[in-house]
Amino acid sequence: MKNNDFTNGPILPKLLRFMLPVLFAMFLQAMYGAVDLLVVGQFGTTADVSAVSTGSQIIMTLTNLIVSFSMGITVAVGQRIGQKRPDEAAKTIGTGLVMFAAAGIVFTLMSVPGAPLLAKLMQAPEEAFSLTAGYIRICGGGFIIITAYNLLGSIFRGLGDSKTPLIAVGIACLFNIIGDLLFVAGFGLGASGAALATVMAQLISVVVSFIMIRHAKLPFEFHREHIRLQKNYANIIVRIGTPIALQDLLVGASFLVILAIVNRLGVTASAGVGVAQKVCVFIMLVPLAFMQSMTAFVAQNHGAGKPERAQKALRTGIAVSFIFGVAMFLLAFFRGDLLAGIFSDEADTVAAAWDYLKAYAIDCLSTCFLFCFIGYFNGIEKTGFVMLQGLCGAFLVRIPVAFLMQKIGGGSLFLIGISIPCSTLLQIIMCFAAYFIFKRQKRETTLRNVD
DSSP states (O other), X not given: OOTTOOSSSOHHHHHHHHHHHHHHHHHHHHHHHHHHHHHHHHHSXXXXXXXXXXXXXXXXXXXXXXHHHHHHHHHHHHHHHHTTOHHHHHHHHHHHHXXXXXXXXXXXXXXXXXXXXXXXXXXXXXXXXXXXXXXXXXHHHTHHHHHHHHHHHHHHHHTTOOHHHHHHHHHHHXXXXXXXXIIIIXXXXXXXXXXXXXXXXXXXXXXXXXXXXXHSOOSSOOOGGGOSOOHHHHHHHHHXXXXXXXXXXXXHHHHHHHHHHXXXXXXXXXXXXXXXXXXXXXXXXXXXXXXXXXXXXXXXXXXXXXXXXXXXXXXXXXXXXXXXHHHXXXXXXXXXXXXXXTTOOOHHHHHHXXXXXXXXXXXXXHHHHHHHHHHHHHHTTOHHHHHHHHHHIIIIIIHHHHHHHHHHSTTOHHHHHTHHHHHHHHHHHHHHHHHHHHHHHHHHHHHHHHO
């Protein structure tokens, strides 16, 4: 408990000590998805690559909805740890387990029978349509496992423990590699084999995670009777998590719209964007890791009544992640062909991926600001604003610009992708404005209380 207390001591060492395991876990998670595409790209067809690209994007959108909603648990638990109310943290976790078990069942019912419809909505290329539907159906059948896998990581991070999720992801990554080599390279199952490997690996990781949490020294007693739906704690999770989840769902939908636009250009463009998106997961790792870490760090300090410390953590996170953002911009913009070439040996696919990556490279320069701000606002429970800025970026800029560039861009994936940094710019402007508004409101409230 002492090691996981973010409310005292120097900020940068504690922030980095928490962030680095999150970063390594996200790197392994990125490897997890990258290996699927890498093995399929080497042992499957272009249609298999397109199927994994489109199908994994749909599954990732639904999974991100679970992860985003579980941020309500991360924030609520972190605040109660900061307030020294561990018993309430236990009850929050127990309520969350019940809620997310139900969510996993709902998503399974959506994605298994609805796989062909989802593939059709994504305008999957005709050559890859059945493969895409099969990938969605297999992953959807394991949604209870996927939900448990991501929920456990959110709980541990709320407790200030970022090392246990790292171990869980490492186990999943190892068994996913084994599964891909077995099902795709060995049995020649293509996209379906990649989906089977994903579900199998996460099942093993969940089992190991449950064993670890049973033997972990938690800052509170956790018993079976805690695993029940308690209205007051459910309301807290819903209040915090719903705006984040809704924002991520609709923002994720905007990226699905972009992918659907690209799918109209043919299987090569579809495969190229799929490769580029796998690369993007890696080049965005540092700001994403700071976003998750910032949420837990700020939540504890917000709960402990230390807003200045939370603001200093925000500034520190932005400064450190910006350095990495510049490095990723240079690499992706000027040598994106090398990065794309890791996942495909098809020259046309690599060229398409690099064209799209140039737009994401520009975005690397701004996401260090945006993601740290999002983590900060989540931590202080301003999740309504997080939802607002995400929706404005997606529906006022990202989708309209992508449609416009499809019409006038002559099929350029770079011009379609430029919609992404354009939307980020609007979101950053909104975040800076909100930061100073909330800071002034907090100061005025403090002065009134003193008077």
